Amino acid sequence: MLATCQEKPVRLIQHLKQSLDPLHDSSPATCAHFAAWYRHAKVAQIRYVAFLTMALYLVYAAIELNVASDAHGLRLLLHGGVIPGLLLATGLMSFRPTLHRPMIAVLMTAPTFAVAVNLHFNYGHADFAHFAPELYLNLIWTFAISGLRLRQAMLTASISALIILAVTFTDSLQPGVQRLHLIWILASFSFGLLCAQVLEKAYKEIFLQHRDLALSASTDGLTGLWNRARIDQFFAGELARAQRYGTPFSLILMDIDHFKNVNDSHGHTVGDNVLRQFATLLRQNVRNVDKVGRLGGEEFLIVLPEADAQQARAAATLLQQRINAFVFDTVQHKSASFGVTQYDGDRSTQAMLDRVDRALYLAKANGRDRIEVL
Numbered sequence: 515m516l517a518t519c520q521e522k523p524v525r526l527i528q529h530l531k532q533s534l535d536p537l538h539d540s541s542p543a544t545c546a547h548f549a550a551w552y553r554h555a556k557v558a559q560i561r562y563v564a565f566l567t568m569a570l571y572l573v574y575a576a577i578e579l580n581v582a583s584d585a586h587g588l589r590l591l592l593h594g595g596v597i598p599g600l601l602l603a604t605g606l607m608s609f610r611p612t613l614h615r616p617m618i619a620v621l622m623t624a625p626t627f628a629v630a631v632n633l634h635f636n637y638g639h640a641d642f643a644h645f646a647p648e649l650y651l652n653l654i655w656t657f658a659i660s661g662l663r664l665r666q667a668m669l670t671a672s673i674s675a676l677i678i679l680a681v682t683f684t685d686s687l688q689p690g691v692q693r694l695h696l697i698w699i700l701a702s703f704s705f706g707l708l709c710a711q712v713l714e715k716a717y718k719e720i721f722l723q724h725r726d727l728a729l730s731a732s733t734d735g736l737t738g739l740w741n742r743a744r745i746d747q748f749f750a751g752e753l754a755r756a757q758r759y760g761t762p763f764s765l766i767l768m769d770i771d772h773f774k775n776v777n778d779s780h781g782h783t784v785g786d787n788v789l790r791q792f793a794t795l796l797r798q799n800v801r802n803v804d805k806v807g808r809l810g811g812e813e814f815l816i817v818l819p820e821a822d823a824q825q826a827r828a829a830a831t832l833l834q835q836r837i838n839a840f841v842f843d844t845v846q847h848k849s850a851s852f853g854v855t856q857y858d859g860d861r862s863t864q865a866m867l868d869r870v871d872r873a874l875y876l877a878k879a880n881g882r883d884r885i886e887v888l
């Protein structure tokens with residue numbers, strides 16, 4: 515009972531975290547993958563927003579010259595030169611993927627710089643209220659328009675808001691105006707934060723759906739191994755690498771012996787289970803870099819990068835031993851036959867596949883539960 519009472523708040527917090535952040539219990543690798551995906555997805559937004567904001571600052575600088583009472587030269591330099599320059603640099607860096615990190619750094623710095631410039635010129639002047647909207651818009655821009663990630667925007671907007679509050683949180687403004695100023699800061703910050711939170715959550719959900727779709731399009735539904743299309747891609751990729759760099763690689767083609775008997779004697783459900791157990795055995799007994807796919811039925815293809823025929827035969831021998839020692843559900847013992855071949859200057863995947871298929875045929879013809887290398 516006590517445990518249940520203690521578990522409830524924990525579960526509530528978990529639920530809250532999950533609803534705020536769909537990636538909150540994802541691995542660091544997934545988070546890093548999301549960060550890269552998000553940056554890529556946001557590049558166009560960052561570019562157009564940077565160019566548009568740059569153009570608006572140029573117009574603003576021209577108008578400001580007629581409105582401001584002092585420091586015309588410096589205002590023109592900063593609002594017509596430095597800030598548009600930072601935005602131009604951001605927009606241009608967006609075209610170069612290698613410059614995306616510095617681009618984000620500039621994007622995080624520019625809004626705080628603009629806030630400092632505004633306060634420097636206008637705070638303490640009678641017409642401060644006319645220039646203050648730039649500060650409020652700056653906070654919303656940082657959160658909802660800039661294209662920064664939530665925590666990047668949060669850091670930038672918090673520094674900007676702290677600077678604004680530190681400079682303006684005195685009574686030098688008229689009391690009513692002071693309160694209005696504070697409520698606009700609060701409104702800009704909270705609306706901006708809410709918007710950034712909702713946007714980032716939506717992006718994370720799209721990312722997860724995208725990843726799940728990509729995975730289900732690449733995997734075999736029954737065994738969870740790579741499907742025919744995906745293993746063919748790995749195979750073609752290895753062949754291209756071998757043709758270009760001369761690196762060895764090998765294939766193992768494995769076929770379960772007398773699998774039809776399993777279905778005929780015990781039914782398809784037992785057959786499916788045996789296929790799943792074979793898949794687990796294969797996955798657990800190859801190297802991390804090896805790719806295991808189901809070609810269809812009870813036939814499996816393993817692509818072994820950087821392995822010659824001797825190493826591939828050793829890998830097949832290990833699999834054969836593990837299979838022979840394994841006790842399968844219902845059918846107890848099963849064996850498999852293996853064809854092995856290594857890259858031999860082949861021009862196409864088909865040539866190599868034909869050779870490994872012949873090796874497997876030999877293994878079957880020579881009595882099954884064997885390995886043949888061609």
Ligand SMILES: Nc1nc2c(ncn2[C@@H]2O[C@H](COP(=O)(O)OP(=O)(O)OP(=O)(O)O)[C@@H](O)[C@H]2O)c(=O)[nH]1
Binds near residue numbers: 769770771774777781
């Ligand atoms: N349970 C199940 N059976 C499948 C699946 N796909 C193919 N099969 C069956 O696998 C069997 C393959 O039989 P055969 O091609 O005759 O081969 P075999 O009995 O293993 O004989 P050898 O390969 O010559 O040792 C057929 O009965 C197919 O119906 C599947 O997804 N699930």
